[in-house]
Amino acid sequence: MTNLMKIIDISNSNFDDIAVVRYEMLDLEGERLKCWLSRGMEGELEYMRRSADLRRDPRAVFADVKSIIVTLTAIKKVKPHSPTLAAFAHNNPDYHILIKNKLNLLLSNIREIEPQIEGRAVVDSAPIFEKGLAVRAGLGWIGRNSLLIHPRLGSYTHIGLLLLNKDLSSECQVIEDQCPKGCSICKDNCPNGAINGDRTVDCRKCIAAMTIENCSDAYALHNHIFGCDLCQQYCPYNSDIEEIEPTIKEDWSTITKDSFRAKYRKTSLGRVSFEKIKNSLQCAKNQ
Incomplete structure (x- = not known):
């Protein structure tokens, strides 16, 4: 193994798993997205429709890309709490910043060689199709x-993802679908029936989507105010994931806008506005 590939190896990379995939057009994923959009499944997420053609080609993100390092960072499950926030909100300040810093450090280490x-x-x-690239890199299904x-x-x-202008890839062993035949645990635990029969939502x-993105509240929120993990909580592949106590314990009924911004603007909750949180809270109470 070369010094460069040693840096990308899981034991040295500071990620929970890592792999490299060669650049190619993501036409299969693009066709699936096109079909999903034709059924109106994006709802009010207009950016999905606007960016559909761009997602087929990683060069839309980095013009000189020849290979892509795909990384996975694990998070922990969170014990039941009310009102409910998705696990990732409790696990780190803001995963976007945390992971991007780790990726940029990885790039710096690569550039030293x-x-x-x-x-x-x-x-x-x-x-870009992050999940599609992870599948092609052999990191799951x-x-x-x-x-x-x-x-x-x-x-x-x-x-x-770390898109590079050098081909570092090797042959990836794609992992075949290992969901038990006939298993519908995730679908059964979605109270709004959002999970379709073709691995789409x-x-x-x-x-x-309703609590984080710019979506309506036409369906019940089931006491959730930021994200949802219901389809993951009972999945057999998540049964051994460590479960932690909620780290966010807020009196959402009395928190002010200034206080919300001061406490959460640099966290994952910073993805939504104070008004969005309060609206979700009110909807959860009324439903």
Whole structure:
């Protein structure tokens, strides 16, 4: 193993899993997205429709890309709490910043060996098929709830990408779908019926979309005010994930706008406005 590949190895990378995939067009994922959009499943997430064509080609994110390092960062489950926030809100300040810093450090370490290498770190913010790349890199498969499932880490992970202008890839062994035949645990535990039968989700019904994205509250929020983990909580591949106590214990009925901004603007909760949180809280109470 070369010094460069040693840096990318899981034992040295500071990620919970890591792999490299060669650049190629993501036409299969693009066709699936096109079909999903044709059914109106994006709801009010207009950016999904606007960016659909861009997502097929990683060069839309980094023009000189020749290979992509795909990383997984594990998070822990959170014990039941009310009102409910998704596990990732309790696990770290803001995973976008945390993972991007780790990716940029990885890029710096790579450039110490080969200074001519350039790259771009991406965390859940660019028009690219992160889950599709993770599957192609052999890091898991797409579960029936549309999430990436890793055989060891389950679905409680964040995907990070480092697009490079050098081909570092080797042959990836794609992991075949390992969801038990006939299993519908994730679908059965979605109270709004948002999980379709083709490993996609209807964002018009999805609690996570309704509480985080610019979506209506036409369906019940079931006491959730930021994200939702219901489809993950009982998945067999998540049964061994460590469960922690909630770290956010807030009196949401009395918190002020200034206090919310001061406490949460640099956390995952900073993705939504104070008004969005209060609206979700009110909807959860009324339903």
